[in-house]
Amino acid sequence: MTLRSVIAGVGSALPKRRLDNAELAAQVDTSDEWIVERTGIRTRYIAGEGETTATLATEACRKALAEAGMDATEVDLIVLATATPDQTFPSSATKVQALLGIRDCIAFDVHAVCTGFLYALSVADAMLRGGNARTALVIGAETFSRILDWEDRTTCVLFGDGAGAVVLRAEDTEDRGILATRLHADGRHGDMLYVDGGPSTTGTVGKLRMKGREVFRHAVVNLADVLGEVLEASGLTPDDVDWVVPHQANARIIDATARKLGLSPERVVLTVDRHANTSAASVPLALDVAVKDGRIKHGDVVVLEAMGGGFTWGAAAMRF
Structure with a gap:
């Protein structure tokens, strides 16, 4: 075991x-x-x-x-x-x-x-x-x-x-659990999505600032790459995946990422319409929705993915 x-x-x-x-x-x-x-x-x-x-x-x-x-x-x-x-x-x-x-x-x-x-x-x-x-x-x-x-x-x-x-x-167990995770960061792009404040700089909380077009372009490439990495690390192919639970930032990013990997839209959990982008909460929120409504069941192969400011990005594959 x-x-x-x-x-x-x-x-x-x-x-x-x-x-x-x-x-x-x-x-x-x-x-x-x-x-x-x-x-x-x-x-x-x-x-x-x-x-x-x-x-x-x-x-x-x-x-x-x-x-x-x-x-x-x-x-x-x-x-x-x-x-x-x-x-x-x-x-x-x-x-x-x-x-x-x-x-x-x-x-x-x-x-x-x-x-x-x-x-x-x-x-x-x-x-x-x-x-x-x-x-x-x-x-x-x-x-x-x-x-x-x-x-x-x-x-x-x-x-x-x-x-x-x-x-x-x-x-x-051999039947369930996290199979692999892959994480990345590239701080060179910190000025594309950030908060213009902080305790050691301005002494204030600050407000969120974003260059949306540049973030979109990086997101599609990075998310497709890391999904490929985590599938390879798990010994899986896109055809093995029952559900993808992505970070709920933007429906267009989610659609573009799925197309890049050849994943069917029907296998992608989408909740951005009702929750918007809840940052670190978005993946577990979407996961809970899909578990509660019966889509994700025990034994399903589920892949999670996200990208955020920093830039940071990552993915996890599991047998639920």
């Missing part, structure tokens, strides 16, 4: 407020038609008073634990991917730990923006297979609405808030 990291439960959480394109068009110079044509986005959720990255992450974790039939006290590792932590420190992972009532476990944040969940999943997988923990909560959670320039129509329409989480458990 082989020690592998198996997903035992999935959960997600969204803020109470739903913001559709028509309402957004009343606040900024845009339209529903313009947003849908260029991005596929129709609505998004925006965090309100009392809703933070940590509270959304905790709600998602509780649902994932309930699906796994496990108690929070069984968790000995929490890895939370976010670019919008509640505070500079302590980590939002330790806040989730406290909110779940866990007295002692490994807990830390990972910051790789939209690729964050893939980075967190890879780190947790390595720690579980290395014997550092037995049960992990891997989370992607964001409140991007709080770093948006709501007067910039090219960016504020693209993002939303939310959280997704998986319970990852080390098991001796």
Whole structure:
């Protein structure tokens, strides 16, 4: 038998407020038609008073634990991917730990923006297979609405808030689990998607800035490449894949990436229309949707992929 990291439960959480394109068009110079044509986005959720990255992450974790039939006290590792932590420190992972009532476990944040969940999943997988923990909560959670320039129509329409989480458990199995992960970064392109602030530069939080056309071009190439890498590392071909769960940045990027690899659109999970781009939360949010509606079943070969600011990008292949 082989020690592998198996997903035992999935959960997600969204803020109470739903913001559709028509309402957004009343606040900024845009339209529903313009947003849908260029991005596929129709609505998004925006965090309100009392809703933070940590509270959304905790709600998602509780649902994932309930699906796994496990108690929070069984968790000995929490890895939370976010670019919008509640505070500079302590980590939002330790806040989730406290909110779940866990007295002692490994807990830390990972910051790789939209690729964050893939980075967190890879780190947790390595720690579980290395014997550092037995049960992990891997989370992607964001409140991007709080770093948006709501007067910039090219960016504020693209993002939303939310959280997704998986319970990852080390098991001796040949039939299920994470088969391979591949991660990359190229900091030379940091000026294409960034926040113009930070504690050690401006002393302010800053706002998100993006060169959309350049990001699109890099995303299609990088995502297709890393999907090819992770399939090769897993001994799989595109025909073996039951479902692709991509980062939900833009419907056109997702479609172009699938075409480049020859993947059928019917096998790609698409939730960007209802959630918009939730950065590190988008992959686990989409995964939870597809598990809950019955598309993704035990035994399915599932590939996850994402790219974010930095640039960072990565993919994971698993037998669910």
